[in-house]
Amino acid sequence: MKNNRWILGLIVVIVTIAALGIWGFKTNNNNPTAAGPQTVGSVDLDNQPYYDDNANVMEFYQDNCSWCIKEQAVLKELGDQGYRVKAMNVGSNHPENQGWWKEFNVSGTPSFIAKNGDRLEGFQTAEKLKSFLDSHK
Numbered sequence: 001m002k003n004n005r006w007i008l009g010l011i012v013v014i015v016t017i018a019a020l021g022i023w024g025f026k027t028n029n030n031n032p033t034a035a036g037p038q039t040v041g042s043v044d045l046d047n048q049p050y051y052d053d054n055a056n057v058m059e060f061y062q063d064n065c066s067w068c069i070k071e072q073a074v075l076k077e078l079g080d081q082g083y084r085v086k087a088m089n090v091g092s093n094h095p096e097n098q099g100w101w102k103e104f105n106v107s108g109t110p111s112f113i114a115k116n117g118d119r120l121e122g123f124q125t126a127e128k129l130k131s132f133l134d135s136h137k
Contacts, residue, residue, distance in 0.1 A: 048072070050079025051087040056136045060100065060111040062091035067123040071110045074126045083133050085112065 051059075059075070061068035075085065090100050090109065100106065104113055112120040112129065114136040120129070 048075065048079070048087070050075045050084055052084035053086055055084040055086040057085050057112050057114045057133055058088045058104070059085040060088045060090050060104065060106045060109050060113065062109045063089065063093060064091065065109045068110045071123055074124060074129055077126050078130055078133065081130075083130065085133070 059071075061071070075083075088097070088100055088104075090097050090106065106113075108121060110121075110123060112124065112132060114132075116136070118132075118136065120132050124132070
């Protein structure tokens with residue numbers, strides 16, 4: 001009889017954990033990657049003054065990439081100093097851009113690639129990114 005209670009208790013615990021997991025997944029799965037410009041808080045990642053289609057350095061980013069979002073503060077700081085990069089949004093809400101991953105051999109975001117092929121991968125400090133941009137004017 002004690003074994004039956006123990007087994008029943010274990011089943012109740014497992015079912016409770018599974019139910020909480022499903023509930024948590026459903027309430028926290030707010031994937032904001034619907035078509036259209038992506039905003040994170042009040043930041044519209046696709047329309048920033050530091051983006052220029054004629055820039056010599058491309059920034060590959062995704063809307064839901066936490067490091068890309070952090071990089072925006074660095075880009076804003078450098079943008080205020082006149083620096084520009086070309087926006088290359090490879091996020092899932094831009095299926096037309098998915099070929100850029102292979103075309104430019106991008107392995108992760110954020111990534112900065114100059115016209116001559118030089119690259120910086122991952123989050124960059126203002127100092128390091130400024131130096132890279134200065135060397136690719």
